[in-house]
Amino acid sequence: MVRRSGFVFLLLLLGLSLSVSIRAGELETVTNILARESAPVGVVFEMVGGDADSLNIALRRTEAYVTKLRRKFPDANYVIVTHGLEQFSLLEHSKGDFPELHQRVDNMVKEQNIPIHVCGALAEMSGLDTKDFIKSVEVADSGPLQIQEYVEKGYVLVEMELH
Numbered sequence: 789m790v791r792r793s794g795f796v797f798l799l800l801l802l803g804l805s806l807s808v809s810i811r812a813g814e815l816e817t818v819t820n821i822l823a824r825e826s827a828p829v830g831v832v833f834e835m836v837g838g839d840a841d842s843l844n845i846a847l848r849r850t851e852a853y854v855t856k857l858r859r860k861f862p863d864a865n866y867v868i869v870t871h872g873l874e875q876f877s878l879l880e881h882s883k884g885d886f887p888e889l890h891q892r893v894d895n896m897v898k899e900q901n902i903p904i905h906v907c908g909a910l911a912e913m914s915g916l917d918t919k920d921f922i923k924s925v926e927v928a929d930s931g932p933l934q935i936q937e938y939v940e941k942g943y944v945l946v947e948m949e950l951h
Contacts, residue, residue, distance in 0.1 A: 817946045818853045822860055829942035830865030831857060834935055838950025840877030843870065844889045846948045847896065853946070854902060867938060868896070871907035871931020874950060878906060879920050890922060897924040907931030 821828060833850050835843060847868070854866045876882070883890050896902045905928040906921055918927040928934035939945055 814849070814853075814946055814948055817944070818857065821857060821944055821946075827861035827864045828944045830867065830938065830944075831946055832935055832938040832943045833866070833868045833946045833948050835868060835870040835874065835948045835950055836872035836931070838872060838874040840874065840882075840886045840889055842950040843874040843877060844886070844892060846950050847889075847892050850902075850948060851892075851896065851900070854900065865943070866901075867903045867905065867943070869905045869907075869928065869931050869935050869938075871910060871928075871934075872950070875906040875910065875921075875931075876914070876916075878904075878922055878925055879916070880922050881920070883922065893922065894924045905931065905934050907934075 821831060831854075833853070835846050838846065850868060857864065857866065870878075877886050877889055878893060893904055897904055904925045906925050907930060908918060908927045909930045911918070911920070911927065921927055935945065
């Protein structure tokens with residue numbers, strides 16, 4: 789029994805350290821951007837691989853990052869691209885299920901001027917139409933290609949951790 793408990797503890801510790809190191813990765817990227825002398829064209833925050841709760845938490849962290857970045861680089865552009873299953877929490881019919889998330893997204897887009905893209909290819913593969921998403925998000929043909937376009941324009945990529 790002790791061996792099994794030790795193995796489970798090791799797995800939990802490994803999972804925690806991976807989570808911390810990945811979050812440290814997003815923080816390190818933002819810190820590196822803040823250390824720059826000149827502003828980037830923009831910053832694209834990538835979100836993939838979570839659910840509604842993890843998307844909401846990641847969006848909260850993103851808001852904090854953008855606030856810090858805007859203090860130093862007020863003229864840079866900030867965008868979000870989500871292209872995993874978490875994007876389905878942004879469907880129009882799910883507003884009642886995730887009111888805090890939908891309010892946060894609406895605020896980020898309308899008040900904070902942070903465009904949010906979802907992946908049209910994943911939506912299409914799931915039998916959904918672009919009109920199925922809330923009005924405040926933009927449906928990209930492909931989330932990964934949208935990110936690539938931003939990076940090619942000079943945006944810095946911040947890979948957000950969702951889980």
